[in-house]
Amino acid sequence: MRVVVASGKGGTGKTTLATALAQVAAETQAVRVLDCDVEAPNAALFLHPQWSSGAEVTRPVPRVDAERCTACGRCAEVCQFNALAVVAGAVLVFDELCHGCGRCTWICPEQAIHEEPLTVGQIEAGRTLEGIDLAQGLLRIGQPMGLPVLRALKHWPPTTASASVSASPLPWIEIRDAPPGASCPVVETLRGADAVVLVTEPTAFGLHDLRQVVGIVQELGLPAWVVINRDGIGEAPIDAYCAEQGLPIALRLPLERRLAEALARGQSLPEAAPEYRPAIRHLLERLRYEVGGS
Amino acid sequence: MKLALSMAGDTLDAAFDARFGRAPFFVLVDSESGEWTRLPNPALEADGGAGVRAAQFLAAQGAEVVVSGAYGPKAWTTLHAAGLRALLAPEGQNALIGRQLLDQFRAGTLREAEAASHDGHHGG
Amino acid sequence: MKEIVILSGKGGTGKTSVTAALAHQASLTQPGRWLLADADVDAANLALLLEARATVAEPFVSGAVAVIDRDACSDCGACETACRYEALAQIDGHWQVDPIACEGCGACLDRCPSGDLSLVAQTVGTCRRSETPYGPLQHAHLNPGQENSGKLVTAVKRRAQAEAEAGGCGGLLVDGPPGIGCPVIAAVSGASLALLVTEPTVSGREDLERALATVRHFGVPARICINKADLYPEGARAIEELGTALGVATIARLPFDLSMAEALAAGRPVTAHRPEAPVSLALAELWTTLEAHLAAEAGSA
Structure with missing residues (x-):
């Protein structure tokens, strides 16, 4: 199963959620993470992989x-x-x-x-201690177009380690951390995926940008779930919008200084706040049952 | 000498446009006779590389000198390779019309653009 | 004319909130002298913070996509062999162009034996102009899924520059896009100064480094503003050190202040909404510093 974590607006906690999903999934599943934000890849900062292979993208x-x-x-x-x-x-x-x-x-x-x-860029791939395969694309400075890097990343052959991902008796999951925005690279990230998790924040900005991505997701006909981060900071009617669009809200993460500080230091969400582990596990279960696939 | 001016309007008495690749018109004028023709800029709708397209177009039209407000690196390179001189209109004079620039060219007061005068506008 | 572009490698660092506050400050210290532009066309949010009204919009036509003349097409599939963008797919036996994947190169036109393909320009968004209490705002909206080639960013900047020049404005304040790609390059080109808004997080630092490299690549002088600097003081120090090593000064350290979120909810610049809040005072100071640095850069150029 291939799941994209997208958000429209940057800085809503997309990478935080993508890495949290990966870490919790890794307890029972073979996991592969693709960091598709080739202009600002950050998943590795939270997952700490040992890089073992790479390639240049031309x-x-x-x-x-x-x-x-x-x-x-x-x-x-x-x-x-x-x-x-x-x-x-x-x-x-x-x-x-x-x-x-x-x-x-x-x-x-x-x-x-x-x-x-x-x-125009490069691909780096490796494995984390908990056995998550991670690959990221890096656009070279001064190069205008990230799409070739993103395409290469999607076609990146599983490393020796992750060759076992699809062969593994365990169910496997690929998590793609999408770039911000709602333009071409986001569409490219969504192509070929099975489901989408949309991370947003309850502000006018969050809602405005969420609408943009939902437009694409609906056009592609992908099932989607919403995660509200920094719950409680604003008044924007995210809940009403989600209800109107038939988007289930899967998880709410409150704005807490403690959490913000831990994440700033590079701690991952399940490390910083283990109490959210069951809710994340529940979201993964829902993805598995409702989207199906292997 | 055949002079191409980047223009906001389509006559020699129209207002000058400081943009090179995105000026709506060029006016091609013979500096000796003052005879001129209007050329709609074919690069106007270009997604990228408007300066390249405009430079190539002017070279093909037989221009020998170009007068504009600024040149991106690709436009300048193309003009240079084509053997065209790239001149800069004086800054800070907003209401210049084409005929004034022709006079300034004849008087020899227009400065040569030694290299790209801005970093280029991507996607522009 | 001066042009300040506000950037952040990573999204969500508070770039737009900072831009809105600077717009407010500019309207106080130099009334009528500054124009505003939102170059983050992919997530254009500045208008939401500036009480924008009287918006005028016009369609933005850009690029082209290949279109098949369905009545004439024999479905030979020659077009597909030419396409490098996987934009042609056979659906129910008929070849179709995926307009999102198509880059409009026209290669398929060369291969089509019967000339049943053509390139057709498409509307990819809208260019907008609004009035705000802090000055006119040029902005745009990119339709979801369109390629942000930087052309719309350039269009917004050009409109703003033209309006600023026509109105004899002294400056242009540009809210830039996140990242380091084409839209950023388009936003940075020709700016007098880039202000990079970052957060003291591990990812903030990493992305700042790439954004700074991009800005320097295009020869634009840069300054750093650390948002929520007190959230992780060690992180803030690491960013300042990175700046020092690269010769880029950190000119503002904004405190973590819930007034920022409140102002966001209220849809106003924080400096106008809560002028006495700690973050507002820091932002007012930032504007004064920026004015001084602009003068200094102009002097050294």
């Missing part, structure tokens, strides 16, 4: 063979992203603008263009 960019090129301009003409310009008899390539579609390469009448890989 995307293809065009390179022009000046000998063959006749500066006909066809490549620049077809490029929808203006990544190529043909001026004064030569082709200029702007890697930052290239989406790696390959169109220039095959349209070139002289076959003067080939593609070379450009590194």
Whole structure:
């Protein structure tokens, strides 16, 4: 079963919940965590894995063979992203603008263009003491597009350790920690998932951003549960909204200074507040029974 | 000398637009005869790389000199590679019209953009 | 014109609350001189804190997606072989474009033997302008699931810059997006100063480091503001040390103060809602400091 933890608004406690789910699930299940927030991956700070493997993520960019090129301009003409310009008899390539579609390469009448890989980020994978497999994507500084890293992360082959995840007699669960927002990377994280846990906070911001993500989740037809973090801080009618949308509220975490301090130090939720363990376990059970799968 | 001015309007007497890639129009003017033509900027709808597209377009139109308010790194590189001179309109004069810039060019008072004058606008 | 962009590597650090308070302070010390922009188009919340009204919206058309002419298509599947974004799928024997996955490159157009595909521009959001008691606000709304390429961010900034220039405004205050990707790069480009709002948490520090690297990559001077600094003093110190090591000064340490949450619920800047609260006093001081640092950066540039 693949579960995405998403939130719309950043800083609502998405990673806190994703790692808590992973730790509690690991007591009875084979668990794999994918940190899909490639711009700011944080799950490892709470799970403390031993990194054991990794890979560079590349995307293809065009390179022009000046000998063959006749500066006909066809490549620049077809490029929808203006990544190529043909001026004064030569082709200029702007890697930052290239989406790696390959169109220039095959349209070139002289076959003067080939593609070379450009590194845009990396994947790191490892295992925690409690046996959770964790993989994270890291976008390289200054690179504008995180999607290739995210796609590579989703296709990341299970490490030797997690090869056992799907083969394991235990039920397995994949938990994806989504990036904030409600744009493309969130959709990419949700694709192929079986269920969603939405973390929000009872403020006007939380509600505003929750609506955005719910829109996508409903379009994809995924079952979703809501977790309200910092319960009690605001007046925003999250409960009413969830009732109206038919979204079950699975868990409420109050705003407590004690909890905030422990999390700030890098403690995970089940460590800092063991009293929430049963509720988290209950949420996992519901996911398993209501979504099914293995 | 063929001069391309980035413009808010589509005549030589219209207001100048300091943006290069996103100016609605270019006015291509012959600095000797004063003869001019309007060119709608084809890069206006570009998702990214508007400066690259605009620079390439002006090179293809036979411009030799460009006058604008600022150039991103990719636009500047493209203009440079195409052998076009990139000139900067004087700052702080909001209400400039195209004809004034032509006069300033003739008087030789326009400054050359030595390199990109801003960091570029991603997605712009 | 000066441009301050407020950023945070990690979301939820209080960036928007800080921006709203600075907008309020700017309207007090330099009335009518500052314009506001919300560049976090993916989660545009600034308007909720600024009592925005008289909002005017217009559709924002961007990008293109491939569209199949269903009447003419022979379902040969050639388009699928060209696509690198897994945007073409066969449903009930018919090929269809997934508009969310499609990046609009047009590769499928080249492969279609009968020319039944075309690229069609799409509306991806709205550009908005509102009046607020603290100055005009340029903002936007990105439709859920759309690509935040930075183009809408750039559009918001350009509108704000144009309005500021036309109105002879001295400055522009920009609430930036979280992260380090394209929208952040679009928001940071051309700014006079970036203020990074962070929290003294382990993740706050990690994300701040990446955000700072991004800001420096684009040559924009930066300052740090630590929110809830007293929540974890060791964490706050670690952030200040990180800043010092990178040559970035920490110019504000805001206390953990429930007034912030109250102001959020009330939909007002905290400095306007509870001017005497500890966090409000710290924010007022932050604005004064920022004004001084802006002048200093202008002097050194």
